[in-house]
Amino acid sequence: MPSFQTQPVLIVAAILFALGLTGVLVRRNIIFMLISVEIMLNAAGLAFVAAGARWGQPDGQVMFLFILAMAASEISVALALVMQAYHQHKTLDVEELNALKDGTEPGFG
Amino acid sequence: MTNLIAYIPALPLAGFLLLFFTGRRMSKSMIAFVGAGSVCIAALLTIVIGITFLQSGSSANTQTLWQWMRVGNFSCDISLRLDALSLVFVFIISFVGALIHIYSIAFMRQDEDYARFFASMNLFVFSMLVLVLADNLVLLYLGWEGVGLCSYLLIGFWYKVPANCAAANKAFFITRIGDTAMAIGLFMLFKTLGTLNIADIQQQAATIPNVTTIALLLLMGGMGKSAQVPLQTWLPDAMAGPSPVSALIHAATMVTAGVYLVARMNVLFLLSPAAMNVVAVVGAITLFVAGCSALVQTDIKRILAYSTISQVGYMFLALGCGAWSAAIFHFFTHAFFKALLFLAAGVVIESLHHEHNIFKMGGLKNKMPLLYYTFLAGASALAALPFISAGFYSKDAILWYSWSAGNGNVMLWAVALTGAFITALYSARLVIVVFWGDMKTPIAQQPGKLMTMPLVTLAILSIIAGFVQWPHNLLHVTLFADLVEKVLPATVLKQGIPPELLLQLIAAVVTLGGAYTGYLLYYKSPHIIEQWKTAEPNLNLREFFVKGWRFDELYQTLFVKPFLFITRSNKADVFDKIHQWLVTACSRLNGWLSLSQNGSLRWYIGSMLVGIIFILALQFFL
């Protein structure tokens, strides 16, 4: 079995993670933010798989399955919330959805 | 017989309770019957008890009613003790009290608060009797504060006039200052002796280390109640009360409570020459200060008030000199003639449509002859006209002892003599201006029998009461001194004093001179006084005297104004500000921290990232 190079894979994972993070930080649209979060999750999953391959253990892949399941449930709940928010406030801009800000009355921007 | 002592104070107390609870539903005659009746029976009872007590020859009768409090090593009872000194006081309180109550039946008849008046008066008589009968100092203090309360209630009897309330409050505050000092004296006594029983204190007094302090503290109490300088300012204002109140409380009885206290605690004072000197000097200063003020007052009751302060000053002087029996004797005669003067003044004021200014009176001699002669008897006793007045016998004794007694000296005598001149002068002024000359205000009404009877009785007593005690060199009658010296130490005489007769002559001449000066200035040639008044410095001096040596203004600036300033400026409670500051700090912090809670999701994620990097960085650097 050819020796498996962990490092490039981890670098790819780090780049993916950084991309996702950047997306979360710069995007205002909540849908795009969710997509970016998915990318970050996948980056973490990739890192797990690489680490699992490095040590020859199944744990990495088990964790990836976990992440998949968690991401699926998370995105379904999140999309439901987004739908609700869109119905109520007709916007998907997170800067305007700031009702949890301290010192403001309940109600959106 | 001893078991009857308690009934003397109990009767007025019963009268008070009856009037307090049912007075508003009683008819006026009923109120008068209860109010005056209780004190009259008490007076009769006093006479009965007094006679049996004197016959029995015992030194003191004690009656313990019940245990008041017993705590740790402190115990005190509700317990009454009758001895010669108390007897004199009880007699005056109940007897003069009864006369004044009878007088009040008619005097207060028109007042709507008839029941409240008699209730307060009865309570006063009760408290005063407890004061003088108490066998321990705590019970004495009870009576002491009780009379203060009644004084307050009665000065402010006509409470709808704010000035009366102010006078009542002033009286209460100033006497309270004295009372507080006295309370501290009691605490010190308890701390050193472990008891407040008067008899025990007298036995153990020699063991007290700081006796001067204790004596002075007790004296402070006495000075407050007895209106001695510098706590005298309340008494002239206290004249806002009805005249019978002034007669009973502010002339005959309550203001002499201080005299009683000092006499009662004579053992402590004898142990401390310094305290004795202070007593004498306070008395001397007071009699002079108040005498000068009495000279220039125009309100008839204020004249009498200042003269009371002055006469009580004489008593303190006598006490301080060590002439114990003379002091009590002067109290005895003073009670009669000063009560008489106040009651008579009450009649005058009533008859002249509540006119207080003596210069708007005049010419009453012919219109109200009975009143004139009784007033004259009182005034001559006040002036101490030789032989024919009771005041002579007591005041002459004080004058003589102020030099000759163990603690006396020529300075005190000189002041007392000056005082005697002033007293005679203002007594003459009072009689002449009020009763002689032309009538200036028409007479509204003549006093009824209920009012004249006490006047006549007191007038007779003002003349004859002195006969129980004659100067040594004239007639050897020492009934009074024999009685009170069962309790009080005998007066010790110094050696090398000018002969008594000479001093008596000087005193008599000075007194007559004073009276004659009054006659001259206010009747014969009034222009002298008119001229004197016009000069500028004299006017200022007169103003100074009229205002009672400006003590009021002094206290106003020294104590009252700063106190008012502090309390007013701190009304909102400065500590509240501190707590408020804490609240403000919290909400400020809350403001800063909530800046981070701005609701922006990206801001949160960014700060999370910074946090993660920070923690990772910590991993590297630590």
Place this chain on the structure above:
Amino acid sequence: MILVWMIVILLIGGLLCWLTARANEHAAKWVALVTMLIDAALICGVCFTQRVSSINTWIVDIKTQWIPAYGIGFHLAMDGLSMVMLLLTFFLGTLAVLCSWNEIKQRTGFYYFNLLCTLAGIAGVFVAMDLFLFYFFWEVMLVPMYFLIAIWGDTNRRYAAYKFFIFTQAGGLLMLIAILSLYFIHAAQSGVYSYDYFDLLNTTLQPSAARWIMMGFLVAFVIKLPMVPLHNWLPDAHSEAPTAGSLILAGLLLKTGAYGIMRFVLPLFPQAAEAIAWWAMLLAVIGIVYGAMLAFAQTDIKRLIAYTSVSHMGFVLLGIFSFNAVAMQGVVMQMITHGISTGALFVLAGMLKERLHTRDIESMGGLWSSLPAMGAVGMLFTMASLGLPMLGNFIAEFLVLMGAFTANVPLTVIATFGLVFSAIYSLRFVQKVFLGPSTFQKPLPDFSAREFVMMAALSIAIVWLGVYPQPVLDMVQHAVQAVVTK
């Protein structure tokens, strides 16, 4: 079991009030009154049947497990001191029900529920001998009181209620920490986990630990007392609370602080308490004078009375830290007589407010002529509050000062001059309210029968305590002796 019953009856009565009020508003009052009377009868029964013997100071003693896992017991016990305080509690509690009779018109049932719960808490505080239980009752009396102020109070009630709650709760939490530290130190020493008072009494503490733990207790108690400068909750709470609330606050809640110091601080930490005695006495004296000066400045009748409480409770603190029997007996007397006299003044203020619809003394005056009976009673209790002999407060203050004088002369002298200040504010109060020209033209009703009964009971109590205080002094003698000899 009688102590348990007393508390349980109060709680059941409270619940019954709540339930019956749904059917009938008036029934709630009667239920509350009957509950209080039953409790008062019970304590009177105990008082007359159980004499404080010289051997055993503890008259009633119930001890069972509550939460055994943590050594928490259900331990109620009563000695003379507790008995006197319980007598006061049920006496004033009954009056509190009576004085709410017409005043409370909204949510009557819930009101009486809270009232009785507070009283249950207070009664519990006076008899709990397990520190955890004590803390429990301490909180039980606090929360319903908060509601009493916040719901049925005057215009500024929210502010006052919060302030009251935060001050008391801050102290309460410090006390909780202190209790827990004591608990663990005791456990480490003896190996037994117990909150029981009598177990904890045997704890030996390092001086520094004792000082800190004591401070925890002391702060909680002096906030309740209250001691200057921690008194600021009191004027607001007193003036905004409904009449019964003020009555209970002044008459009972403040006493729990004094009781706590006597019961817990002194016996548990004798040395530490002695070390700070001078400072405590100093603050007490400051409180006496400062409270009196502020009372003089107030124009709101209830605030005025509230500040007199600050002044009077200074005497309590002064007496407690004098560590001698005379002063300590005076303290107990002061707790009772202050409860009665200040309670009576608050009730009077409530009556005046009911008639005049104002609390501002500047707009009163000359009420004696229209309300003679009320004027006489007002005069009586003002005189009581300035310490006139023949009335109970005199005995209390006299004993406190006399005892304190043997402990510290200069401070006591200043405290004694506090009596002059008390005269000043008291007479100002009387003058502004009852004397002077009358300002109210229309006739005002004097006492109704209910009010007359209340005031008569209070008046008799204060005179009786002034003339014949010995029964009370005897009752608490052993308890006081036990505290002092520590």
